[in-house]
Amino acid sequence: MGFFEKLSAGLAKTRNAIFGNIGEMENADRIDDEMYEELLEQLVLADTGIDVAEELVDKLKAEVKKNRLKTGAEALEALKGLITEMMTPERPFAPAGKPAVILVIGVNGVGKTTSIAKIANLYKNEGKTVLLAAGDTFRAAAAEQLTIWANRIEVPIVAHSEGSDPASVLFDAVQSASAKGMDLVICDTAGRLHNKKSLMDELSKISRVVKKACGEADVETLLVLDAITGQNAISQAAQFVDAAAATGIVLTKLDGTAKGGSVLSIKQKLGLPVRFIGVGEGVDDLMEFDPKAFTDALFVK
Secondary structure, eight states, rough: OOOOHHHHHTTTIIIIIIIIHGGGGGGOOOOHHHHHHHHHHHHHHHHOOOHHHHHHHHHHHHHHHHTTSSSSSHHHHHHHHHHHHHOOSOOOOOOOOOEEEEEEEEEEEEHHHHHHHHHHHHHHHHTOOOEEEEOOOOSSTTTHHHHHHHHTTTEEEEEOOOOHHHHHHHHHHHHHHHHHSEEEEEEEEOOOOOOOHHHHHHHHHHHHHHHHTTTTBBBEEEEEEGGHHHHHHHHHHHHHHEEHHHHHHHHOGGGOOOOHHHHHHHHHHHHHOOEEEEOOSSOOOOEEOOOOHHHHHOOOO
């Protein structure tokens, strides 16, 4: 399948359960309060959260009034534009530095390890040289699992023994990537939120170590969330965002939920853009987030 077909298939549960109903707006010959009420209800059912749903409906009302829209089809196009605008990042995702460093955080069970492998595979297929760093040294077999993935997608990995200092793993990885002129280091981290201070201290240490290993390296910190847990994931993520200075979101398992509307809440509630989304279990089923393509796939017939 092509990019859009794969995205559309991955969002089928969300579209068929909720957004397909919203798409029926286009059949309305007029715009009235009943249509707005139905839209609000469907958005809440899609797990956008009541505040985001109300914000979208209020913005749509303003668009309808401003542009003198008359039909449901016109209102639907305006709604799609508002969703796209809401989800558009303020800046593109362009990890900087030589090498660039992507630090991946998130609780265990959200698909962190597989997401790292899929991001690595994506960049490898774009022609970039990628090195993995097994920085989750606290979970038994974490390094082993990442090594299996590294071998599968044929990228090198730096790993230390279980219980090692995560910062030392990343230091060695960044130094190695820098010496070899590689483009990107992607680092796994411990999947736990023991307390905010210790997490902040650990991630701050890692950032300092990156600069020490290579002054030209910069760090992007991506937080992995499980789309199936919806609004619960967002409340959990808020703790990580506060503690870890995350710069973006990786949203996994979108293909497994009928409540993909939680995507709309992430940027609004966490102040973070979605950078990658997972729409299947295959190594090629994680893709860079495209707000317009995402919105179109929610409403495609």
